[in-house]
Amino acid sequence: MSVDDAPAPVPAGPVPPPVFVGDLHRDTSVLAEYAATCEALLARLPARPRRDASQQRSADAAFAASRAARRAFLALHTEAVYDALTEGRSRHIRLPELVLLAAERFPGLAPTRDQIALERTFIQAEKEGREIDQGILCGALLRCREVGTHLIDAMLLPTSRAGELLADFRATGRAELKTVLVERRGRAAHVTFRNTHCLNAEDDQLIADMETAVDLVLLDDRVSVGVLRGGEMDLPRYRGRRVFSAGINLKDLRNGDISFVDFLLGRELGYIHKMFRGLLTDPANALWSDRCTQKSWIGAVDTFAIGGGMQLLLVLDRVIAAKDAYVSLPAAEEGIVPGLGNLRLGRLAGARLARQVVLGGRRITMADPEARLVCDDIVPTADMDEAVEQAVHELSAPAVAANRRMLNLAEEPLDQFREYLAEFAVSQVARAYSADVLAKVEARWQRSASRT
Template identity: 30%
Template sequence: MSDEQNPILCERHGAVGVLTINRPKTLNALNVPTLLALESALTALEKDASVRVIVITGAGDKAFVAGGDIADLNSRQGLQHYEEFAEVIHRVFRRFELCDKPTIGAINGWALGGGTELLLTLDLRLVAAEAKLGLPEINLGLFPGAGGTQRLIRQVPLCRAKELMFTGNQITAAEAVDLGLCNRSVAREMLMEESMKLAHQIAQKSPLTLKLLKRALRDGAEMPLGAALAHEQAIIGLVLDSQDAHEGCSAFLEKRAAQFTGK
């Protein structure tokens, strides 16, 4: 089946779900059908209780996502773009950001434009040493419009975010790690192995506690400190009502491995 007929591959490896953007002929560029397929695949993994961590990567060895489909963008006017593309990409990217399961980006190549914007929605990011990141929209007379302007300024220093968006310059994997956009750089041939190793490590933790931890972090980032601390206090109280919390403490005291069930 061609990549256009099957733009998203969805696989399960034990407790880890893997989503692969499968349009290598277009360097995994994002268009509406691809975004809708990505949303559908994410929904399936979210509903699958056996999946505890989600990894997302790109097909081929050149690109994670090289951006949006420029010809498609050029064919639209403002209101049409807003209604037919912008609403879809914003909704899908927000779905990744709000996902209760930990997400890991295996950034296997170019992550440009929408690729960097997608990366910004993921919890953890491992990047191939040869990869390049950037927001080159300014070179097309545009600016990042899939959440990039707002997410980037919340994740890196404002002056660095402005430089990336004003110049459209690409940065290397090492620069992305130094800037705090990625967790670490990995040799390309080891990228999926390292990403899956990290995913399986996280999948051993309590899925309920991970969900509530993600919510505490995500919600708290939007609150003043006092409110965020009160929110944390309430959330950890919920955690202590779970079987997993007491299983973890009992396992520690009994010097055995904990068996978390998500209850």
């Protein structure tokens, strides 16, 4: 073995934990110095795929120490950090920009842009797991009531991309995005998933396109109701059939292409929450009914709604399913947390059924009596279009918007949503890097590769 091939020496353990005293300026310097020390230990090691067991234990110890320091720093300074980043909460900054800004303004508090970019060059199993540090920051921000509420507002604002497309959409009634098509038909805007190469599985692109689509629907005054439906597939097994959603794209998860901030957390704070609670169009207004634009939403489920697809149904006002369709939340199989499914499914279907679905992997077919707990209308495939049109007519009634707003307020208060997401931010990102999840997605990817 050559000198170049010899394993790097195992670094000594991290220095003793830093001492924070509650002064933001001083503690910021202490954190930066301590994080730099931990990074220096990591820099002496090979990249994760080339480490031996002893070297990986040293890396794990360095990350554990730096994460403990971040938690201790945030326990004292979460509000002050957020105020510094948002200029005293005078600016609404979306989460992806906020976590990178935090890394610049408070060195060591979160991974830098370059560190995250480097991580994206590895498959999930070979990453350092720096998104875990983003999860620590996001969880702390959401856990603080005033800060979390302001951040939620930021994520409910219209996206700049929707602003760029709005005039054309209003004029033509059509917006064709990479994975989504939006078409205005009468008083309804039909949002069709067209991620056809993967059975409408969710990836970073689909999440971004869906938020743009939802913004357009909510900003167009000629639209009263939004309709979600999967487009026709081009994969041989389902060619010509509509599919609602296959859930998270596990191939992308394995390959390290699923973003924590943009996907795993962003979809909950972004387009799904906008559908549920409304688009923030007047942040200065104290009345939620006046500060947000809300509309009714219909889901038309053909073939299946798996994982994130089923999660989506839990915020809709009317769900119409074909008789041969089924729904499932395979969280036990995948090993990750099914978004806000754990918060919402029990409310709709009862705690016992929620446990059977989430913990036991139970699949609900439209022939099951329990299907009526998550779907409103179950019809033959040939009658789906007619059933959707009837639902659009009913949900366009003037009193619907006010009543759905009050129902949502009673069923899921904002603080409940915020507190759940604070824990979700930490739990979900940890699961995405856990050994069992990595093994499952690798095994599934190997099976898929062997069939091609």
